[in-house]
Amino acid sequence: MVMAQLLDQWGRPVQLNKLREEQAAPSLASVRQVVGGHPAQGLTPARLTGLLRDAEQGDAIAYLELAEEMEEKDLHYLSVLGTRKRAVAQLEITVESASDDKVDVDNADLVRDWLRREELEDELFDILDAIGKGFSVTEIIWETSARQWWPALLKRRDQRWFEFDREDGETLYLRGPGELEALRPFKYIQHVSKAKSGIPIRGGIARAAAWAYLFKNYDLKDWVTYIEVHGQPLRVGKYHTGATEADKEVLLRAVANIGSDAAAIIPQNMLIEFVEAAKQGGATDLYEKLADWLDRQVSKAVLGQTLTTEVSSGSLAAAKVHEDVRRDIMRSDARQLAATINRDLVRPLIDLNRGPQENYPRIVIGLPSNIDMKQYAEAVGQLVDRGMKVEQSVVRDKLGLPEPEPDADLLTPPGQAAPEALPSFHSARPARVARHSADQIDRLVDEVSGEWEEVIGPMVAPVRELLADAGSLEEARDRLAELIATMDTSALEDVLLRAGFPARLAGRLEVELGRRNRT
Incomplete structure (x- = not known):
């Protein structure tokens, strides 16, 4: 295949000469600047309605900037959103090969090698920024220093630098100096996370x-204002009847200084009194109750429940139900993320290095398995003994074991010597090896059957004559021993020698195949 004709997952031609270039890098001289606006300042219901409407009509810059500020200014929203993203970014990642064919196993090992990167968890966290904003864009920085295409970095790109097609609301374009640019094939991981059905920017x-x-x-602004007015005792300064304007100014400064500096001096004939503010519990609790209620609504929207974020009365059963709801959301996020990585990174990685494939390996992101590995291995062994066909790659992936190298030291059962190298076994699928072994044995039987009469006939004829001439059993027994000692068995020995080697080899292949399937 000519690599210049390589097509991406949407059928677009891949331009290999541009894969090493950064297409969406920021620049002060372009529309892709790091510094942005702050629409949260002076936000009103009317302004919020306007920027949300602009976002769904194609201009989402103000909405995306607001989403960023919400994480910076609302600690509860930052906490629950960060919890949801980190929970998925830290999940176990496994790779499943398409089959037991050596090509498919090698492709899966290539993906496993890439997944060992230490930066991966942080990169997945950035990709999951789509949970809050509806979508995220990550540019793949390819390098070819090792004579292969390798995703060296996954760089998060600010969502403000991209714009959805105004006709379908789903196709992303890069904002350029004058016009929108199409995203280059095999260059981006485009992740969409939907809290609800609809176009990505509303999800x-x-x-x-x-x-x-x-x-x-x-609510917080009113609460702070209330605390400033009623949270401190009222300071009242009293001056005598004959006080001058200068005396009044001295007293006023003293009253003000006590509020800020907790110290002041006044003439001896003046007085400052502290009047406690009226304790109105209902009014002060109102602000806190509203803030708590709003936080609980945000917890429900982000995590699907509240018992894992707030301490409140409730039964153990209710807490278990809430935790199950959170795990359901986690699994959904993990499946969506895995589908995106398989589409936008696994396929490009395989296609660029191995060419287009009929089937591709796939990564699976999920909660760690709670199964007992010993019980699993024993159950698989019993099923195989009963004739069930099980792919080795499935068992290896479940146990987290890589495909052994051809020259690797293999573990063997106690008391059994390590098997000698059998190239034909390692280079072919086990099922094909089994069929090949059976064919060899059948062919051997046919060959021996064809030579049997020719080889055995000259040896059996003298025995038949001896038995016909002998007068008693004792005479036949004595003469048979003499006949066997002088019999020519070279032809039979030659046939058995030629048949023994392939029969032994086929048998060893069968034994080796059965042992490996059970393990």
Whole structure:
């Protein structure tokens, strides 16, 4: 295959000469600048409605900037959103080969090698920024220093630098100096996370949480104002009847200084009194109750429940149900993320290094398996003994064991010598080896059957004559021993020698195949 004609997952031609270039790098001289606006300042219901409407009509810059500020200014939203993203980014990742063919196993090992990168968890965390904003874009930085295409870095790109097609609302374009640019094939991981059905820009958690953020912001401002007015005792300064204007100014400064510096001096004939503010528990609790209620709504939107984030009364059964809901959301996020990585990274990695394949390996992101590995291995062994066909790659992936190298030292059962190298076994699928062994044995039987009469006939004829002439059993026994001692067996020995080697080899292959299937 000519690599210049390589097509991506959507059928677009891949330009290999541009894969090493960064297409979406930031620049002060372009529209892709790191510094952005702050729409959260002075946010009102009318402004929020406007920027949400602009986002769904194609101009999402203000909405995306608001989503960023919400994480910076609302600690509860930052906490629950970060919890959801980190829970998925730290999950176990396994690779399943397409089959037991050597080509498919090698392709899976290539993906496993890439997954060992230490930066992967942080990169997955950035990709999961789509949970809050609806989508995320990560540029793949390819390198070819090792004579192969390798994703050296996955760079997060600011969502503000991209724009959805205004006709379908799903196709992404890169903002350029004058016009929108198409994203280069095999260069980006485009992840979409949907809190609800609809176009990607309306599927992020931030869109729903923005209203809770707005009302909570109003609540906190009023709460702080109330505390400033009623949280400290009222300071009252009293001056005598004949006090001058200068005396009044001295007293006023003293009252003000006590509030800020907790110290002041006044003339001896003046007085400052502290009047405690009225304790109105209902009014002060109102602000806190509203803030807590809004936080619980955000927890439900992000995590699907509240018992894992707030301490409240509830039964153990209720807490278990809430934890199950959170795990369901985690599994959904993990499946969506795995599908994106398989589409936008696994396939390009294989195609660039091995060429297009009929089947591709796939990564699986999920919770660690709780099965007992010993019980699993014993159960698989019993099923194989009963005739069930099980792919070795499935068992290896389940146990987290890589395919052994041809020259690797292999573990063997106690008391059994390590098997000698059998190239034909390692280079072919086990099922094909089994069929080949059976064919060899059948061919051997046919060959021996064809030579049997020719080889055995001259040896059997003298025995038949001896038995016909002998007068008694004792005479036949004595003469048979003499006949066998002088019999020519060279032809039979030659046939048995030629048949023994392939029969032994086929038998060893069968034994080796059965042993490896059981392990």
